[in-house]
Amino acid sequence: MLIETEPTPNPATLKFLPGRAVMEAGTRDFATPEDAEASPLADALFGLGDVTGVFFGRDFISVTAAPGVEWPGLKPDVLGILLDHFSANMPLFRPGSAAGISVPAEAADYGDNxxxxxxxxxxxxxxxxxxxxxxxxxxxxxxxxxxxxxxxxxxxxxxxxxxxxxxxxxxxxxxxxxxxxxxxxxxxxxx
Structure with missing residues (x-):
């Protein structure tokens, strides 16, 4: 399996393209390790310690490195986690009962007239x-x-x-x- 990477306009963030769909519908933003607990993949990426953000798009994952962290050192670890995840066809989100579902709070909407x-x-x-x-x-x-x-x-x-x-x-x-x-x-x- 080949995972391509692309730079983004944000120098702290790299875009990883696994060559398959990541999210079937919508997107998901993980801004904290607590947010990432809903996803084994996001949780593993935050577990590296040098990651401050993970974002799932339709066919990509964006990963943001912590301030002061250089991508040449972090990229192999991120690629390893992504390869393991997608090669094993692991689920993107943890299963749970309706009582265990946690939807991240949306930012305040500004109420349309x-x-x-x-x-x-x-x-x-x-x-x-x-x-x-x-x-x-x-x-x-x-x-x-x-x-x-x-x-x-x-x-x-x-x-x-x-x-x-x-x-x-x-x-x-x-x-x-x-x-x-x-x-x-x-x-x-x-x-």
Whole structure:
């Protein structure tokens, strides 16, 4: 089995492509070792001690190294865990009863005004069709959180969270695109 790696705009994060689907639907962001307890794979990656974030995309895993950790030393360990996991066809998440299911708390949404429903639908459509695919190419995801008085609130995940270029991406890329197609948008903010 061959797992390809790609750099991301975030120098602390590498994107790993196992050549098969990782998530059948949606994405999952693990920002802490406690979050990672739901997944044997994420838990093992955090267990290395030098990992501060794991993100599962449709066909990739993004791993963020701790500050001061160099990828040449960490990459072989991450690849070893990924190879073992995918070669053994291990489950991505731990099984559990309904009582044991723990869904991570979502960041606060900014409550959309029902009068803005048409604008919100346009914004969500642009995010799904134009923005999310581009952000996924960089090893991350973007989640719509709300629209209020011309401001669009978005949450960056995976390689995009904490990336030095994420504010430029939001302002120069996403904000310009949304303003162009949806004149009611005046600003885009990260949450």
């Amino acid at each position: 029902p009068e803005d429903a048409e604008i919100v639908e346009q914004i969500k459509e642009l995010i799904e069709t134009r923005i999310r695919p581009a952000v996924a190419n960089d090893g991350g995801d973007i989640v719509y959180r709300g629209f209020d008085a011309g401001k669009v609130y978005l949450q960056m995940q995976g390689a995009c969270a904490g990336c030095p270029s994420s504010s430029a991406t939001l302002k120069n890329g996403i904000e310009q695109l949304l303003k162009y197609y949806v004149p009611e948008v005046t600003e885009v903010r990260a949450v």
